[in-house]
Amino acid sequence: MRNVTRIPLGVAGVVGVVVAAAPLGSNRRYEVPEPALRASTDSAVIARGRYLAYGPAHCASCHVTAEQARTLDAGARPPLSGGYAFHLPVGTIWSPNLTPDRETGIGRYSDGQLARMLRHNVRPDGRVAAPFMNFQGLSDADIVALISFLRSQPAVRNAVPDRKLNYLGKLIVAYLVRPRGPSGPTRATAPGEAPTIERGEYLANYVAECVVCHTKRSLVDGSERGSRFAGGMEMRDEAYPALRFTTPNLTPDPKTGHITGWTEDRFVARFQAGKLVPGTHMPWAGFAQMSEADLRAIYRYLRSLPPVENATGPTVRRVAE
Ligand code: HEC
Ligand code: HEC
Numbered sequence: 400m401r402n403v404t405r406i407p408l409g410v411a412g413v414v415g416v417v418v419a420a421a422p423l424g425s426n427r428r429y430e431v432p433e434p435a436l437r438a439s440t441d442s443a444v445i446a447r448g449r450y451l452a453y454g455p456a457h458c459a460s461c462h463v464t465a466e467q468a469r470t471l472d473a474g475a476r477p478p479l480s481g482g483y484a485f486h487l488p489v490g491t492i493w494s495p496n497l498t499p500d501r502e503t504g505i506g507r508y509s510d511g512q513l514a515r516m517l518r519h520n521v522r523p524d525g526r527v528a529a530p531f532m533n534f535q536g537l538s539d540a541d542i543v544a545l546i547s548f549l550r551s552q553p554a555v556r557n558a559v560p561d562r563k564l565n566y567l568g569k570l571i572v573a574y575l576v577r578p579r580g581p582s583g584p585t586r587a588t589a590p591g592e593a594p595t596i597e598r599g600e601y602l603a604n605y606v607a608e609c610v611v612c613h614t615k616r617s618l619v620d621g622s623e624r625g626s627r628f629a630g631g632m633e634m635r636d637e638a639y640p641a642l643r644f645t646t647p648n649l650t651p652d653p654k655t656g657h658i659t660g661w662t663e664d665r666f667v668a669r670f671q672a673g674k675l676v677p678g679t680h681m682p683w684a685g686f687a688q689m690s691e692a693d694l695r696a697i698y699r700y701l702r703s704l705p706p707v708e709n710a711t712g713p714t715v716r717r718v719a720e
Pocket of ligand 1: 523
């Protein structure tokens with residue numbers, strides 16, 4: 400198991416003790432109550448859900464095939480019928496079909512089950528989801544908007560395989576991955592779409608996941624290892640083995656902040672330009688579809704953060720293969 404070297408000692412120690420129980424534990428069912436939220440057929444609600452799914456919340460960057468994902472960069476909006484295969488050290492995990500098909504998609508699930516997935520990372524069948532999604536802090540209204548939009552899509556029949564975890568993956572899911580919840584009280588509605596710091600704070604922390612990637616974290620359990628928004632996470636894509644991506648420092652530090660010298664208009668233009676470097680994990684396609692008001696809100700929020708000095712080096716570099 401060559402991947403074991405990437406796992407810190409603390410986890411290796413646990414390995415010996417729990418060997419026998421891990422395969423069972425990774426399929427454990429959790430009893431987490433379903434939020435009392437119901438999908439709506441109101442066209443304005445559905446439109447907001449569509450905006451979130453293809454824009455700031457970038458559900459589309461994962462819940463389509465790799466081939467469809469490339470069309471997102473050109474502005475296409477394929478149905479969210481899943482099938483993207485993430486090949487990871489812990490196994491292969493596919494993104495599920497989120498169209499309303501009754502056998503292979505979310506037609507099988509209740510509104511409450513879908514809401515619980517977004518707020519607690521517990522899948523409709525009660526298993527904890529591999530930690531790809533960080534939407535626990537979405538407002539009730541935005542969860543309703545997303546579910547309403549998902550239900551409004553044309554049903555696409557696409558049977559996606561269930562995740563196949565290797566031994567290490569089963570161990571990690573059994574012992575380190577837990578249902579989550581919002582870090583504070585949940586809000587009924589989010590700050591409205593306008594260029595305010597409050598709206599930017601909501602988007603950057605709870606919708607667009609900027610804080611997830613632009614904060615240095617433990618590779619094992621995702622816990623924070625650096626100042627929030629100060630960057631420094633290294634990422635790579637299996638299709639581009641010679642490239643390393645490092646998230647830049649987004650705080651307004653005069654020396655090391657990546658966007659300290661950017662005007663608001665430059666920030667907006669950079670986002671509207673979309674993906675410039677192939678292989679980056681930043682979901683540029685979704686962010687390019689954000690409204691100008693939302694982009695300005697994020698910029699204003701980032702400028703309001705306390706500056707943190709953290710030199711993260713180049714965002715993209717080439718390494719010897
Ligand atoms: C970074 C990739 C990624 C993003 C972004 C993402 N998802 Fe997921 N989602 C996944 C993966 C992978 C799984 C399956 C996890 C597993 O197998 O444990 C999943 C599971 C789900 C499930 C559970 C379905 C089932 O059949 O169990 C729902 C519902 C869901 N996602 C909805 C959404 C919505 C809505 C959004 C946007 C707000 C979103 N996802 C954004 C990758 C992603
Ligand atoms: C899934 C991880 C991920 C998420 C989510 C993410 N980023 Fe990034 N970001 C990256 C990576 C990796 C890079 C470096 C490679 C690149 O430029 O694409 C980057 C680069 C950037 C850059 C520098 C771009 C340039 O051309 O110099 C800015 C600015 C930025 N991110 C802001 C944001 C903001 C704001 C959000 C939320 C709206 C966000 N990021 C969400 C991973 C992420």
